[in-house]
Amino acid sequence: MKNRKFITVILPLVAVCGLILLNALKSDPPLKHRNIADNAGLTLPAGFTGTALITGIGSARHIAVTPQGNIYVKINKLKNGKGIVVLHDSGDKAEVVSSFGDFAGTGMYIKNGYLYASSDENVYRFKLDAKNEVINPEHPETIVSGLISRHEHEAKAILLDNAGNLYVNIGAYSNSCQVKDRQKGSMGQKGCPILDSAAGIWQFKADKLNQHYSDGVRYATGLRNVMGMDWNYQDNQLFVMQHGRDQLHDIFPEIFDQKQSSLLPAECLYAINKGDNAGWPYIYYDQIQHKKVLAPEYGGDGKKAGGENAIDPAAAYPGHLAPNGLLFYTGNQFPAKYKNGAFIAFHGSWNRAPEPQAGYFVVFQPFKNGKPDGQWEIFANGFSGSQAQTESGRAEHRPCGLAQGADGSLYVSDDSKGTIYKITYKK
Amino acid sequence: MRVKIIVSCVLMMLMYAGVQAQVKHKAKPKAKHATTGLAASIAKGKTVYMQTCVSCHQVDGGGVQNMNPPLINTTYVLGDKTKLITIVLNGFNESVEIEGNTYSNTMPSHDFLKDEDIANVLTFVRNSFGNKAPAVTTAEVTKVRAAVKKT
Numbered sequence: 368m369k370n371r372k373f374i375t376v377i378l379p380l381v382a383v384c385g386l387i388l389l390n391a392l393k394s395d396p397p398l399k400h401r402n403i404a405d406n407a408g409l410t411l412p413a414g415f416t417g418t419a420l421i422t423g424i425g426s427a428r429h430i431a432v433t434p435q436g437n438i439y440v441k442i443n444k445l446k447n448g449k450g451i452v453v454l455h456d457s458g459d460k461a462e463v464v465s466s467f468g469d470f471a472g473t474g475m476y477i478k479n480g481y482l483y484a485s486s487d488e489n490v491y492r493f494k495l496d497a498k499n500e501v502i503n504p505e506h507p508e509t510i511v512s513g514l515i516s517r518h519e520h521e522a523k524a525i526l527l528d529n530a531g532n533l534y535v536n537i538g539a540y541s542n543s544c545q546v547k548d549r550q551k552g553s554m555g556q557k558g559c560p561i562l563d564s565a566a567g568i569w570q571f572k573a574d575k576l577n578q579h580y581s582d583g584v585r586y587a588t589g590l591r592n593v594m595g596m597d598w599n600y601q602d603n604q605l606f607v608m609q610h611g612r613d614q615l616h617d618i619f620p621e622i623f624d625q626k627q628s629s630l631l632p633a634e635c636l637y638a639i640n641k642g643d644n645a646g647w648p649y650i651y652y653d654q655i656q657h658k659k660v661l662a663p664e665y666g667g668d669g670k671k672a673g674g675e676n677a678i679d680p681a682a683a684y685p686g687h688l689a690p691n692g693l694l695f696y697t698g699n700q701f702p703a704k705y706k707n708g709a710f711i712a713f714h715g716s717w718n719r720a721p722e723p724q725a726g727y728f729v730v731f732q733p734f735k736n737g738k739p740d741g742q743w744e745i746f747a748n749g750f751s752g753s754q755a756q757t758e759s760g761r762a763e764h765r766p767c768g769l770a771q772g773a774d775g776s777l778y779v780s781d782d783s784k785g786t787i788y789k790i791t792y793k794k
Numbered sequence: 795m796r797v798k799i800i801v802s803c804v805l806m807m808l809m810y811a812g813v814q815a816q817v818k819h820k821a822k823p824k825a826k827h828a829t830t831g832l833a834a835s836i837a838k839g840k841t842v843y844m845q846t847c848v849s850c851h852q853v854d855g856g857g858v859q860n861m862n863p864p865l866i867n868t869t870y871v872l873g874d875k876t877k878l879i880t881i882v883l884n885g886f887n888e889s890v891e892i893e894g895n896t897y898s899n900t901m902p903s904h905d906f907l908k909d910e911d912i913a914n915v916l917t918f919v920r921n922s923f924g925n926k927a928p929a930v931t932t933a934e935v936t937k938v939r940a941a942v943k944k945t
Contacts, residue, residue: 426860443860518887518889518899518900519898519899520898521898542900547902547903548900548902549900549901549902550885550902550903551846551902551904551906552906553902613849616849617846617849628849717850717852717858717862718849719849720848720849720852720853721844721849721853759853759854760852760858761854761856765859783859
């Protein structure tokens with residue numbers, strides 16, 4: 368008995384410990400490579416450094432950075448009754464300066480001396496002083512109110528151009544415009560009525576108060592839900608990232624298996640001209656067949672092409688990765704190849720289960736003359752914590768908003784743990 | 795650094811010995827009754843779950859942050875069976891709040907599932923992810939479906 372215990376218990380332990388000790392003795396790694404926390408847990412291309420400036424500030428959605436080093440963060444779930452947090456970046460850490468705004472939401476943008484912010488129904492603005500600080504945090508001006516928010520895709524991403532316009536995403540309150548949302552086998556509504564008031568980008572005047580739907584223009588339609596948008600000044604054009612539809616398998620199991628459903632459809636980058644239609648809900652883009660495919664709700668079989676009137680994406684990415692932030696990089700800090708290219712923050716998937724989840728990273732998409740040019744690559748990875756956390760979807764951090772600092776640093780928000788990352792480059 | 799490693803090795807040894815001791819005290823595994831009513835219902839329910847619920851509520855039943863609620867120790871899962879069965883039959887779109895979080899997605903009706911499948915999947919959910927609650931029977935689902943239809 369004693370002998371057995373020695374063999375089954377003591378011996379393996381001695382062996383394991385011996386191995387650990389041996390390893391520790393022979394390979395104390397050089398300091399430089401030892402700590403992944405060096406980059407706040409992020410994996411970045413050579414020469415880049417990642418820093419977690421602060422954590423625990425709440426569900427940090429979109430962000431805006433001032434030349435004075437303040438970071439305005441829009442919070443999606445009120446914290447101490449406030450929905451905007453102001454941080455000051457002192458280089459390798461940030462401190463909370465103040466918080467204000469009694470509305471939760473996603474959109475945050477600075478333009479022409481104003482801080483614009485959105486709730487799920489309204490867009491507000493706050494006047495900034497010469498130091499880009501909010502003058503009267505208690506009294507925002509209401510720019511737009513009464514936008515649709517119906518229990519799905521409520522968040523209103525916002526953007527301003529140089530011509531005095533405000534762009535607002537109004538997401539579809541539906542997955543695929545079925546008669547019964549997300550129900551197995553339910554077919555698409557004829558002449559999808561959602562498109563009248565949602566599933567598109569609306570354009571409003573940036574400086575006119577109290578606007579409603581009737582004051583706006585439906586600038587682009589057939590976009591199921593857009594979180595990441597930015598203006599490309601090389602081509603003077605709006606670019607948006609669409610969240611593609613969910614649940615091909617759940618709804619049409621006889622056409623799509625779970626594996627196909629986890630990869631399709633693509634998350635698409637669109638270059639938008641006024642009046643464009645991207646085709647939702649009638650079609651989706653299949654990045655494997657490289658074509659617009661008729662949605663099964665409208666008679667599709669996973670192969671039939673559709674969407675003759677719909678624009679093609681400028682670039683397509685794997686399904687369900689949830690692009691929540693888009694930023695054209697115009698700074699000079701990063702190497703030349705990044706200039707005028709696009710960073711895309713992928714929040715990470717959920718609709719791939721039971722297949723492994725994916726995403727939770729920031730992608731770089733090279734551009735040339737205002738158009739995508741070449742293969743996208745993962746720029747910043749490791750937000751989830753580990754491969755296992757990526758695959759289970761139980762990610763530690765989830766990238767959401769992007770902003771560029773005056774010195775060309777890249778800021779990334781995380782709405783899961785409320786971390787703000789700063790990514791810098793040194794030759 | 796090295797001291798730490800040696801200390802943790804000793805700790806590991808102690809822990810391992812502890813685990814071994816515990817294992818010893820445990821009773822022999824019960825004879826397998828894989829076909830008892832409950833075990834069979836849970837097994838069949840898992841198949842239904844992995845086809846129809848998993849994409850929203852996830853493999854671990856933990857749901858999706860801000861979108862789909864967890865099915866772990868909620869009052870809906872562990873509570874009144876009639877209400878629970880109704881959620882699956884009719885779908886649910888009432889902005890449930892669980893531990894201060896709300897979920898902005900739609901749970902569709904699953905009335906296309908057979909009574910037996912609904913009984914099994916709910917029995918599986920009520921006995922998985924750390925949940926422990928009595929099984930749901932096919933007869934109970936049949937009764938609720940009839941009542942729901944009338945209204």
